[in-house]
Amino acid sequence: MPSSSSPEFQLRWLRACYFFFFAILGVLVPYLGVFFDARGFDAQEIGSLLAILMATRIVAPNLWAMVADRTGMRASLIKLGAFCAALTFISFFFEGGFWYLAISLTIYTFFWNAILAQLEVITLxxxxxxxxxxxxxxSWGSVGYIVLVVLAGVSIERLGAEVLPYIGMVLFIGLLICSMPLPSTKAAVLSGSERPKLTLDKPIILFLLSALLLQMSVGPFYGFFVLYLKQVGYSETFAGIMVAFGVLAEIGIFLYASKLIGKYGLRLLLIVSIVLTSVRWLILGYYPDVIFMLVFSQTLHAFTFGLTHAVSIQFIHRHFGIHHRSTGQALYASLSFGVGGALGTWVSGYIWGDGSGAAQVWLFAATCAIASAVAVMFIPDMNGKSQHS
Known part of the structure; x- marks a missing residue:
C-alpha cells in the first residue's frame, strides 16, 4: 500500500478530487438553466445568472493563484476552497429572487474557483x-461528469428541478472529503527579489485570446443546450445522455492525447479541434431534430474540450516557469472559462430572447470558434519548451 507521501497515494486522491469537481460541473452547468427556468426566470435573467457562474472565474482564480505562488500552500487552498464552497452552497436550498441567487452564485463560486488551477499544478x-x-x-473528472449528468437528468425529470441543490451538496461534501488526504506540504517559494518576473509574451497573449474566443463559442452550450433540446422536443433524460455521450468521447481522446501531441504538435491539433468545434455548432443550429447528426455533434466534444484542454495544459506547462504555473493556470481559466464563457453565455441569452432566436445562438458560437482558430495560426513558438525557472 502506497505511503501517504508517495506520488501514487497523492495521485489516487487527485483522481477522486477531479471526479467530484467535475461531477459538480456535470450537475450545475447543464441543469442550472433548467433550475432557474423552474424558478420562473426568463432567458435573459438565466443568461445573466449563468454568466456570473463564468464571470467569477475572471477574478477568483487569479487571487487564489497569487496566494498559491507566494505561499506554496496549494493543497491547503484546495481544502479551504472545498469547505467554503460546500458551506456557502447551502444558500441554494432557499427561495430567492434574481439578486439573491446572483449573490449566492458569486460567493460559492469564488471559493470553488480556488480548486481547479491548484489541482492542475499539483497533478503535473x-x-x-x-x-x-x-x-x-x-479523465477521472470526465467520468464524474458523465455519471452525474445522467443521474441528474433522470432525477430532475422524475423529481423536479428542486432536487438539484441536494445533489450538489452531496458532491461538494464528497470533494471536501477527498481533498483532506492531500499532503499539505509547501511548494518551494522564492522571495520577491529572487522570483523571476512573469512576462506575457506574444505566444501567451495570442494563446489566451484564442482560448477566450473558443470559450465564447462554448458559452451557449453551457447555458442553453438542455433548454434547446427541450425546445426541439427531447426530454431532460435524453439531454443528459447526450451531454454524457460527449464527455465519453472526451475521455477517449484524453487517453490518446499525449500520443497525438507527440506526433502532431500543439498548433495543428488545436486548429483542427477548434475548426471541428465550429462544425459542431453549425450542426446543432441546422440539424437538431436529426438524431444521427445530434449524436455526431456530441462526438465532436472530444475536440471541443478534450483535445483543446490537453493541448492548452501542455502549452501552459511549457510557457510558464515553475514559480508562475498557478498564475498560468489561473490566467487560462479566468480569461477562457471566465471572460469567454461569461460573454458567450450572456450574449446567448439576448440572442435566444423568447426562444425564437435559439438556432441563431449556434451561428454566433460557430463564428467565435473560427475567430479562435485564426488567432492560433498566428502564435509563434507554439510548442515552446518546458520551463524550470
Whole structure:
C-alpha cells in the first residue's frame, strides 16, 4: 500500500478530487438553466445568472493563484476552497429572487474557483517527467461528469428541478472529503527579489485570446443546450445522455492525447479541434431534430474540450516557469472559462430572447470558434519548451 507521501497515494486522491469537481460541473452547468427556468426566470435573467457562474472565474482564480505562488500552500487552498464552497452552497436550498441567487452564485463560486488551477499544478508536478500521463488522471473528472449528468437528468425529470441543490451538496461534501488526504506540504517559494518576473509574451497573449474566443463559442452550450433540446422536443433524460455521450468521447481522446501531441504538435491539433468545434455548432443550429447528426455533434466534444484542454495544459506547462504555473493556470481559466464563457453565455441569452432566436445562438458560437482558430495560426513558438525557472 502506497505511503501517504508517495506520488501514487497523492495521485489516487487527485483522481477522486477531479471526479467530484467535475461531477459538480456535470450537475450545475447543464441543469442550472433548467433550475432557474423552474424558478420562473426568463432567458435573459438565466443568461445573466449563468454568466456570473463564468464571470467569477475572471477574478477568483487569479487571487487564489497569487496566494498559491507566494505561499506554496496549494493543497491547503484546495481544502479551504472545498469547505467554503460546500458551506456557502447551502444558500441554494432557499427561495430567492434574481439578486439573491446572483449573490449566492458569486460567493460559492469564488471559493470553488480556488480548486481547479491548484489541482492542475499539483497533478503535473506530482507526475514530474511523466506529465504526458496527465490525460489519464484528468479523465477521472470526465467520468464524474458523465455519471452525474445522467443521474441528474433522470432525477430532475422524475423529481423536479428542486432536487438539484441536494445533489450538489452531496458532491461538494464528497470533494471536501477527498481533498483532506492531500499532503499539505509547501511548494518551494522564492522571495520577491529572487522570483523571476512573469512576462506575457506574444505566444501567451495570442494563446489566451484564442482560448477566450473558443470559450465564447462554448458559452451557449453551457447555458442553453438542455433548454434547446427541450425546445426541439427531447426530454431532460435524453439531454443528459447526450451531454454524457460527449464527455465519453472526451475521455477517449484524453487517453490518446499525449500520443497525438507527440506526433502532431500543439498548433495543428488545436486548429483542427477548434475548426471541428465550429462544425459542431453549425450542426446543432441546422440539424437538431436529426438524431444521427445530434449524436455526431456530441462526438465532436472530444475536440471541443478534450483535445483543446490537453493541448492548452501542455502549452501552459511549457510557457510558464515553475514559480508562475498557478498564475498560468489561473490566467487560462479566468480569461477562457471566465471572460469567454461569461460573454458567450450572456450574449446567448439576448440572442435566444423568447426562444425564437435559439438556432441563431449556434451561428454566433460557430463564428467565435473560427475567430479562435485564426488567432492560433498566428502564435509563434507554439510548442515552446518546458520551463524550470
Amino acid at each position: 508536478e506530482t507526475l514530474g517527467d511523466n506529465a504526458n500521463q496527465y490525460g489519464a488522471i484528468r
